[in-house]
Amino acid sequence: MAVKEHDGDVIFLHEVRRGAADRSYGVQVAKLAGLPEAVVSRARVVLDALEKGEREGGGAQKALIDDLPLFAATPPPAPASMRRSEVEARLEDVLPDTLSPREALDLLYELKGLADRAG
Incomplete structure (x- = not known):
């Protein structure tokens, strides 16, 4: 599948190409699928850390994954009580x-x- 990235967003082009994509687009797909912004942001942090670990040798990736759980994102605050004035x-x-x-x-x-x- 041909994919183009623009300003942090992914655009899936309407053409399929033979071979593998040049990188993973899971975070962008999660955003398109409507996952909460807190989870998408956390996924970006985890992905950046994993890619950095891979560039720096990759030996500590298991520890890195354990230290960066995807769903450790802080949930949005609960809405305030809607008491009528x-x-x-x-x-x-x-x-x-x-x-x-x-x-x-x-x-x-x-x-x-x-x-x-x-x-």
Whole structure:
């Protein structure tokens, strides 16, 4: 398969060629497959370390692999608790099209007061 790399991304060309590729494109394929960015970034680090070890003699690659587990990437932080504010709770029951101009102004002042207390 013919492959072109551009700005760290891989482009698979629509042609198949006889023989082996000049290098591995597993990290780019993982990115295209939608693996989390933390895993793709970690795979790049591991690959760079493995390639460096290979250039420098390769004898310590087993230890290198053990020291660089692929899934040691830090998972993204859990989303913060989505507790509704008083303003959001108050707005849930508001039907804007039914408010008179005076009711809308009063509501605006009420919401502003709630926001000032919360923040």
